[in-house]
Amino acid sequence: MLAIVDYKAGNLTSVERAVRHLGASCRITDDPGEVDRAERIIFPGVGAAAASMENLHRLGLDKALGRAVHQGKPVLGICVGCQIIFEHSEEGQTPCLGLIPGKVKRFDSSLLTKEQKPIKVPHMGWNQVTWRKSHPVFKGLQNQDQFYFVHSYYPVPQDPEHVLGTTEYGLTFASAVAKGSLAAVQFHAEKSGRAGLVILSNFLSWDGKEV
Amino acid sequence: MLSKRIIPCLDVRDGKLTKGIKFKGNVDIGDPVEMAKFYYDQGADELVFYDITASSDHRNIMLEVVEKVAGTIFIPFSVGGGIRNLEDMRAVLLAGAEKISVNSAAVKTPEIISQGANAFGNQCVVLGMDVLKVPVSATIPSGYEVVIHGGRKPMGLDALAWAKRGQELGAGEICLNSIDADGTKEGYELELTSLISRAVEIPVIASGGAGRPEHLAEVLTKGSADAALIASMTHYGEYTVKQIKDHLHGAGIAIRRFW
Numbered sequence: 491m492l493a494i495v496d497y498k499a500g501n502l503t504s505v506e507r508a509v510r511h512l513g514a515s516c517r518i519t520d521d522p523g524e525v526d527r528a529e530r531i532i533f534p535g536v537g538a539a540a541a542s543m544e545n546l547h548r549l550g551l552d553k554a555l556g557r558a559v560h561q562g563k564p565v566l567g568i569c570v571g572c573q574i575i576f577e578h579s580e581e582g583q584t585p586c587l588g589l590i591p592g593k594v595k596r597f598d599s600s601l602l603t604k605e606q607k608p609i610k611v612p613h614m615g616w617n618q619v620t621w622r623k624s625h626p627v628f629k630g631l632q633n634q635d636q637f638y639f640v641h642s643y644y645p646v647p648q649d650p651e652h653v654l655g656t657t658e659y660g661l662t663f664a665s666a667v668a669k670g671s672l673a674a675v676q677f678h679a680e681k682s683g684r685a686g687l688v689i690l691s692n693f694l695s696w697d698g699k700e701v
Numbered sequence: 702m703l704s705k706r707i708i709p710c711l712d713v714r715d716g717k718l719t720k721g722i723k724f725k726g727n728v729d730i731g732d733p734v735e736m737a738k739f740y741y742d743q744g745a746d747e748l749v750f751y752d753i754t755a756s757s758d759h760r761n762i763m764l765e766v767v768e769k770v771a772g773t774i775f776i777p778f779s780v781g782g783g784i785r786n787l788e789d790m791r792a793v794l795l796a797g798a799e800k801i802s803v804n805s806a807a808v809k810t811p812e813i814i815s816q817g818a819n820a821f822g823n824q825c826v827v828l829g830m831d832v833l834k835v836p837v838s839a840t841i842p843s844g845y846e847v848v849i850h851g852g853r854k855p856m857g858l859d860a861l862a863w864a865k866r867g868q869e870l871g872a873g874e875i876c877l878n879s880i881d882a883d884g885t886k887e888g889y890e891l892e893l894t895s896l897i898s899r900a901v902e903i904p905v906i907a908s909g910g911a912g913r914p915e916h917l918a919e920v921l922t923k924g925s926a927d928a929a930l931i932a933s934m935t936h937y938g939e940y941t942v943k944q945i946k947d948h949l950h951g952a953g954i955a956i957r958r959f960w
Binding site: 508511681687 | 702704705741772794823824904928960
């Protein structure tokens with residue numbers, strides 16, 4: 491069974507619908523026991539880092555996620571689920587899960603686009619990902635594929651080894667990361683049309699190994 | 702680079718498209734779910750559903766439509782029309798929409814924007830604005846006035862000031878409709894779009910007046926819009942989303958071309 495972790499952050503039904511569309515069964519749950527029993531886990535999220543971390547602690551889901559990654563169980567983070575896997579977020583100066591070394595920073599609105607106009611924050615809309623390394627979860631994707639982003643903060647992994655894909659928005663940031671059995675994307679794979687469904691579909695058959 | 706978005710807009714009444722949409726070969730499509738799939742396959746970047754259902758008894762029909770659309774297409778879509786309070790917003794979001802658009806309700810009760818943004822996040826709340834060009838006055842210094850009820854009721858509210866206020870209250874996006882340009886097919890209101898888009902930091906979707914791909918190119922460059930709403934130019938088969946995108950790409954505009 492695939493568990494979609496419910497820590498009261500945003501609308502999880504979009505992820506559920508996309509997974510069902512791909513023919514897999516899944517369950518939205520806030521029960522750490524159920525996360526422990528799941529074969530694979532999607533860790534989505536829309537919302538603020540501090541409130542998200544507080545809910546994860548309160549529900550005991552932070553430890554369950556740590557156990558899953560430790561055991562090599564496939565885990566996919568999406569959006570805020572791609573941020574709070576790092577050690578620290580600038581959003582509310584929040585200590586996070588620390589599953590991948592690095593931090594999360596806010597887009598500085600003084601950054602400029604390629605046309606030298608100030609960037610708008612949040613970064614909202616379709617943007618490209620330049621794929622830096624091959625990985626089973628991201629196979630079959632091209633650099634011209636675009637994904638739907640909505641976020642004001644972005645991950646900064648400490649080790650370039652963990653950066654799988656990058657995106658340009660005033661600067662170059664890590665939009666897809668992976669370490670061990672944990673893969674995560676800053677964009678909404680469940681709302682990124684065919685290219686997003688390719689990622690979810692790859693994840694559904696991933697054994698959690700990096701090659 | 703962030704792409705400009707092309708957003709077809711579908712008007713729904715009691716669960717059906719208000720006009721059967723005719724494509725080349727005269728196929729008449731009245732089902733919003735089929736239309737959503739059609740535009741998804743054509744490469745639309747996002748969709749807008751505007752619910753013009755008059756009676757609240759039929760609201761749950763719209764929610765069923767939203768649920769079916771959400772299980773069929775995997776791109777963002779928003780729902781507007783008749784959203785009056787937090788409960789309406791919650792119902793639409795839970796049914797699977799990404800965003801809710803508030804228009805008249807926000808003019809009457811601006812707090813609905815901040816309540817929605819606090820409860821669901823700024824990215825969920827789109828401020829819809831219907832705007833009419835008027836003589837510059839002390840109340841309307843920009844020369845653009847906000848109107849509600851489909852343009853029939855002027856509100857004594859300056860469009861520029863209202864856009865800035867909407868951003869402050871927490872709207873994540875503005876959908877800017879020019880009543881003067883709407884239905885003309887002679888192009889978007891560039892002056893208005895540029896004025897608002899440069900004054901706010903949130904994305905602005907231009908609406909009203911699209912008749913040819915060149916109009917989208919103009920509003921996305923000179924008009925500084927981040928996205929463009931289209932309706933009749935694709936609903937009746939005159940153009941496809943792909944033709945519009947090919948034109949925009951040819952004009953050097955960043956666009957999502959592979960789907």
